[in-house]
Amino acid sequence: MRKFVTLLILIAAMLVVSASEKLVIYHWWTAGGERQAIDKLFELFKKAYPDIEIVENPIVGGGGTTLRTVLMGLLAAGMPPDTFQSLSGADLKNYVDGGYLAPVDDIWKEQNLDENFPPLMKKMVTFNGHVYAIPMSIHRANWLLYNKKIFDELNIQPPKNVEELLEVAKTIKQKRPDLWPITLGTRDKFTVVFLFDTILLSVGGPDIYEKFYTGQLDVKSEPLLRKAFEYFAELVPYIYPYHSAQTWDQALGRKDWVMMVIGDFAVGYMIATGKKYGVDWGAVPFPAEPNVFLMIVDTFTLPKKAKNVDAARKWLKFIAEPEPEKEFTIIKGSIAPHKLVPVEAYPDEVRRIDIRDFRNARIVPSSIHGVLAPESFLSEYQDILVNFLYSPDIDRVLNQIDNAMKFYKVKENSMWYWQTK
Numbered sequence: 001m002r003k004f005v006t007l008l009i010l011i012a013a014m015l016v017v018s019a020s021e022k023l024v025i026y027h028w029w030t031a032g033g034e035r036q037a038i039d040k041l042f043e044l045f046k047k048a049y050p051d052i053e054i055v056e057n058p059i060v061g062g063g064g065t066t067l068r069t070v071l072m073g074l075l076a077a078g079m080p081p082d083t084f085q086s087l088s089g090a091d092l093k094n095y096v097d098g099g100y101l102a103p104v105d106d107i108w109k110e111q112n113l114d115e116n117f118p119p120l121m122k123k124m125v126t127f128n129g130h131v132y133a134i135p136m137s138i139h140r141a142n143w144l145l146y147n148k149k150i151f152d153e154l155n156i157q158p159p160k161n162v163e164e165l166l167e168v169a170k171t172i173k174q175k176r177p178d179l180w181p182i183t184l185g186t187r188d189k190f191t192v193v194f195l196f197d198t199i200l201l202s203v204g205g206p207d208i209y210e211k212f213y214t215g216q217l218d219v220k221s222e223p224l225l226r227k228a229f230e231y232f233a234e235l236v237p238y239i240y241p242y243h244s245a246q247t248w249d250q251a252l253g254r255k256d257w258v259m260m261v262i263g264d265f266a267v268g269y270m271i272a273t274g275k276k277y278g279v280d281w282g283a284v285p286f287p288a289e290p291n292v293f294l295m296i297v298d299t300f301t302l303p304k305k306a307k308n309v310d311a312a313r314k315w316l317k318f319i320a321e322p323e324p325e326k327e328f329t330i331i332k333g334s335i336a337p338h339k340l341v342p343v344e345a346y347p348d349e350v351r352r353i354d355i356r357d358f359r360n361a362r363i364v365p366s367s368i369h370g371v372l373a374p375e376s377f378l379s380e381y382q383d384i385l386v387n388f389l390y391s392p393d394i395d396r397v398l399n400q401i402d403n404a405m406k407f408y409k410v411k412e413n414s415m416w417y418w419q420t421k
Contacts, residue, residue: 215411
């Protein structure tokens with residue numbers, strides 16, 4: 001793996017060096033609808049700026065883990081691309097803390113983004129009083145997908161909160177002992193965080209959620225956190241037991257899947273595999289009580305020492321416009337942050353709900369992929385939660401999380417979230 005990453009860095013460096021009057025761009029959208037979406041965005045950009053040649057270097061790896069390694073090598077060597085994809089929040093902060101990014105406050109102001117984006121969006125890309133990235137795509141991390149045929153057969157309704165989730169799981173198991181009510185694919189370990197995040201939101205609400213992932217809670221003594229894990233432990237017997245042998249999409253591909261808590265990116269998979277919404281599957285925001293939009297933001301940046309600054313700035317202005325955002329997100333399976341993109345632009349009900357809630361519900365940054373919590377902590381945290389599925393000891397899991405938060409200095413590394421207006 002180390003040799004592979006080193007090779008990627010060397011190839012990337014050659015592309016950066018050879019670029020002249022071009023836009024050298026890095027991203028991790030390499031397959032399926034994501035690949036089609038970025039191709040569409042490039043097509044639109046070339047129409048707007050035909051004299052700029054795009055030199056892209058897509059790096060495989062959902063969530064950008066490999067890309068981060070490649071980028072850090074380039075940035076440390078003083079050979080940055082002209083722009084690259086990053087998530088907002090703690091993920092973006094890693095590059096800012098390294099001194100690798102130039103502020104883009106003027107682009108934010110020129111595009112009138114204070115007026116066109118919700119306030120939290122700016123908070124998630126602002127450090128030390130400056131904006132360091134331009135958001136262009138939003139995902140929601142709290143959807144419950146369900147097998148509509150099974151729900152119809154058993155005459156049950158999708159749950160609105162964790163109490164109802166437990167009751168629905170019990171009902172399914174009673175009526176169909178052959179089924180596992182909740183499916184997971186922890187071969188992608190981060191998927192277990194989707195499930196626990198929604199349990200925590202249902203029990204503690206958005207304030208407890210924010211405080212937990214930024215190290216503001218006493219983990220071992222907070223009663224609402226303990227209660228969330230009590231519910232999690234009660235749900236474990238209803239979770240598909242061989243979850244570690246499958247990815248999230250393999251889990252959804254099983255004929256006997258019943259429910260999965262996941263992000264809205266899974267909608268793209270359902271559509272791509274020919275499953276019909278309202279016939280084969282359904283989806284509801286989860287929890288519905290309280291109604292919270294768990295947000296993941298894709299952004300692009302302007303590195304210091306970029307060779308083609310003018311092209312990069314044109315790119316950042318371009319992706320902040322409503323039309324490119326709309327065209328990109330329709331294909332990708334996400335939604336546009338820009339308020340001028342109409343709800344009716346989206347062809348499926350899931351994203352129409354998404355965009356309405358994005359504009360009206362309480363928005364909270366997701367913990368996934370190092371958006372709210374630091375990525376260093378999340379790597380160990382995912383292992384802790386996966387292990388809990390095999391041995392749901394609440395005292396032990398709280399001690400493990402408390403130790404991990406202290407070791408990775410989650411509270412200290414998350415102060416930006418509370419200090420930024």
